Amino acid sequence: MTSLADLQDEYEFLDGDDRYRLLIDLGRTLDPMPEALKTDATLVRGCSASVWVYPTQKEDNTLHFLADSNAAITKGIIALVLLTVQDRKPAAILETDIEAALAPFDLKNQLSSNRTQGIPNMIALIRETASRLL
Numbered sequence: 750m751t752s753l754a755d756l757q758d759e760y761e762f763l764d765g766d767d768r769y770r771l772l773i774d775l776g777r778t779l780d781p782m783p784e785a786l787k788t789d790a791t792l793v794r795g796c797s798a799s800v801w802v803y804p805t806q807k808e809d810n811t812l813h814f815l816a817d818s819n820a821a822i823t824k825g826i827i828a829l830v831l832l833t834v835q836d837r838k839p840a841a842i843l844e845t846d847i848e849a850a851l852a853p854f855d856l857k858n859q860l861s862s863n864r865t866q867g868i869p870n871m872i873a874l875i876r877e878t879a880s881r882l883l
Contacts, residue, residue: 751832752832753829753832753833753850756771756775756829756832757853757854759771760853760854761853765859768859769822771825772821772822772825772826772828772829773821773822773824773825774825775825775828775829776818776821776822776823776824776825776826776827776828777824778828779815779816779817779824779827779828779831780813780815781815781817782801782803782815782816782817783815786801786803786815787799787801787817788801791803793867793870793871793874794867794870795866795867795869795870796818796823796866796867796870796871797820797823797863797866797867798818798819798820798823798867799818799819799820800816800817800818800823800827800867800871801816801817801818802814802815802816802827802871802874802875803815803816804875804878804882806882807836809838810838810839810882811836811837811838812834812835812836812837812838812839812842812878812879812882813835813836814831814834814835814875816828816831822860823867826856826860826865826868827871829851829854829856830847830851830868830871830872830875833845833847833850833851834847834875834879839878839879839880839882839883840879840883842875842876842879843876843879843880843883847872847875848872851868856868
């Protein structure tokens with residue numbers, strides 16, 4: 750995956766349609782999530798599309814999230830969120846201001862409200878997981 754800063758630089762120069770394409774392309778970079786993990790237990794509540802997030806903890810104590818969605822743009826938003834926390838230790842995740850990191854992308858004004866309404870729930874799930882594994 751590319752860095753959040755590099756992605757932000759590219760995103761700023763794009764118009765609306767190209768921003769959608771960028772998000773869709775970003776969503777394609779997510780690690781594949783096995784169908785068996787797409788259960789009610791991994792479903793993020795409050796999303797207009799189906800979104801599943803499954804945390805794994807590596808030997809070095811970092812968290813790696815598998816995630817997927819049935820909607821291409823939503824999948825890109827998930828990938829964007831994960832760029833802020835993927836493969837980091839729980840304490841570092843809890844110290845990360847995910848909302849501030851995503852603010853330059855202005856998702857609330859770039860996308861329809863039904864595409865962004867699940868983001869706070871996904872962030873809460875990530876923080877909950879990090880807190881539990883601290």
